[in-house]
Amino acid sequence: MSFLVRGYAGLGSLPLPSGRRVSSPGPDAPERFQGMLRALLHALRPRGPEGLLVGSAWGPLSEVGKRAERVLRGRPVKDWTPALVAGPAYACAEEVGLQGPVHTVQRGATSFAAALALASAWPKLPLCVLGTDEVTPHVVWARAAYRGLSLNLDAEGGAGLLLGPGPKPLAHGFARVVSPPNARAWLREWLAAHPTELLFAPPGLPHGLTVLPQTVKTVLSTKWDGEHPASAAGATALAVALLSGQVQPAVAGIKNRPKRIAIVAITPRGALGVIRLVAPGVRLG
């Protein structure tokens, strides 16, 4: 269940070429999650997507949160639509006239990996796969709960890939999500079996992977746009840019252009997402 990457885009401070970096709506913008999706989808639209898959840990949490506060204070809510998790993707797809599948899936910090894994179920269709999460007051309040897990969630961002068949892809890859209790043991074995020059991983994870050969350069996936559940999406877009030679290897602290990159995401309860990308012509396995 592999996929070919034909385009990429990232939000915010990712070190991507300027043409592939798009700005996100401001922190006070209404329907900000939908705005983030819209920005990424419009950046990838010229490449002709027919469907849209979104992976997001929280979806339009700011809109849900606003309505939750009103309900819990006993006040009426006028418009529910922006708070429905599937709504932003439906609306964005309708805006650009997509005729293919449109789905929003959630799996904590592995949501983008889950969406990528699911995307391989449409091997013949050009698909946009986006991963975004917004920072909201509710996330800031949640930070204390997550602090014990060394996660700082006071950040937001996202990125997306355009997948599909055709000649001259930018990269070739696959994604997988594995649940506990065997996830970490599986990941150690998987990393040992799959040569990788560069590993993007969230804070805390690399220390548990002592089997990694010294030749593997590990970079925090949160280095550029902070710690948020969609940071694996940003790292994936950057990996495509590195593999296709569109950003310099020095961005990731390495000298030579890499041919194989892995991106790992982990949820607070130990589910693992792994995304493997290789340069064109390189064996994926």
Place this chain on the structure above:
Amino acid sequence: MSGGLWITGVGAATRQGPTLADLERGLREPSEVGDHTVGAAGAAAALVEALEMAGLGPRLRVNAALFVGCTWAGLDESELAVESHVNDQDPDDVAWSRHGSDHILARLTRSSGVGGLSLVVSAAGGGSAEALELGARWLVSSASPLAVVGGVQLETRVGQQCFADRVGVDPAGCRPHAPDRRGTTLATGAGFLVLERAAHAAQRGATPLASLEAIRMQSGGNALARLLQRAQADAPDLWLLHGSGGVAEDAEEAGALKTVLGEPAPGLAASKALVGHTQGAAAALDAVIAALALRGGFFPCLEPGAGLSVVSAERLVPRSASVLCTNLLGRAWALHLRRVDAEPEASESDLAPLPEVLGAPSDIVPIAPPEELEEADPDEIESEEPDEPEGQPNPFASDFMPVEPPEDPPEEAP
């Protein structure tokens, strides 16, 4: 020959009670509406019930995919945290740590031992219909032999307020298609189905409850009417209607049914008077009900109200059933199930025909079985697939390292 996907296990927790047997009792004869509340533990127990009926051991569970429809996953916990803020109390860290999709999925996977790709699908009340759609798509397009699909609806005040505002709540209880209906009854619930390739299920001696023949979806204006135009070709003996009891929703559904199927229409039933509107879990529970009726050879005791003319006298033991589901954003699904009369021999030919699964919102696209799919990169990329052991397809042909099952048996749901 039946279709290529079998339903080999189902589980349900509803307001009728925590088990499938509680639901089936209510389906077989008129009964009082129950008041059982389904929590996360009850949802996990329903998942385990489906896996046990399917006879799936740890080795099959650990690589199985799990697609769960929800409406705002984890919102039940988030509300507690938001409430502490609203009331100027200390942050409820425990509640926040349970916020979101990760918590409910962790609960389900930990209890069941299901360890493959797991995700929540949110679709504004159609979550479990979309989960079924994606589960079937996953099996049709990959080499994976089975997937678990379903839906979970836990108690949330925000979710209830949303559906109350959009659909209405009838203080007299949900009365689908009754002329004097005033709205729905919101309820908690969970339903799960094990979808499995027929050949794989037959090979391991599993007994099918039904086969999944087709999943159709339409979106946009008149979605339900356009969906029914296509779904009527399946000519099911039993239509399980969306039938929420909502004044506008039921009127739209009745109009579409009368236009497409004519009047009186045969074989109509609606479950929400019995189990309530379980939102993200509703389509999965209706699919469970359809599978029970097809396996058990009975017509569910779920008469819709007199707003629809039903040919009650002609009710037959159903051989096929279609489930209708609509969501708050104008999408409509039809799931078509058929009774499996003859067990297929375990051979490659049993992989076809696989069910029709939506390829685009406006069309039904028959999907080729995996062996007919072209490789996406025949010229550009070297193949990385390892050789497969003879007679044993590798379910992760391009992602070939399966997870080993845990040494200890999976934790049972409390």
